[in-house]
Amino acid sequence: MHDDDKDSMMNEMDGRSGRGDRRMGGRRPAFRKKVCRFCTQDTLPNYKNPDLLRRYITERGKILPARITGCCAKHQRAVTTEIKRARVLAYLPFEKK
Numbered sequence: 001m002h003d004d005d006k007d008s009m010m011n012e013m014d015g016r017s018g019r020g021d022r023r024m025g026g027r028r029p030a031f032r033k034k035v036c037r038f039c040t041q042d043t044l045p046n047y048k049n050p051d052l053l054r055r056y057i058t059e060r061g062k063i064l065p066a067r068i069t070g071c072c073a074k075h076q077r078a079v080t081t082e083i084k085r086a087r088v089l090a091y092l093p094f095e096k097k
């Protein structure tokens with residue numbers, strides 16, 4: 001479980017450091033304008049709503065970075081926390097290798 005947490009943290013740090021940005025270049029293929037749905041709907045992510053949280057993980061169970069989910073930093077952090085809670089309660093899968 002600790003390993004999984006550490007892995008997720010490393011993924012977030014990778015996103016922040018911009019690794020992979022060079023490969024993406026300035027173009028974003030199939031980029032869709034997205035806004036943080038938690039801001040627009042004035043709601044918060046909750047571990048009791050795994051159907052909603054499932055949109056923020058890959059099919060393998062990895063948490064998607066904010067640049068893909070379109071969440072603002074504040075709510076992306078909340079989503080991450082709630083997903084980790086939901087995992088502990090077996091609402092969501094841990095990362096599958």
Ligand SMILES: [Zn+2]
Nearest residue numbers: 036039072075
């Ligand atoms: Zn937000």
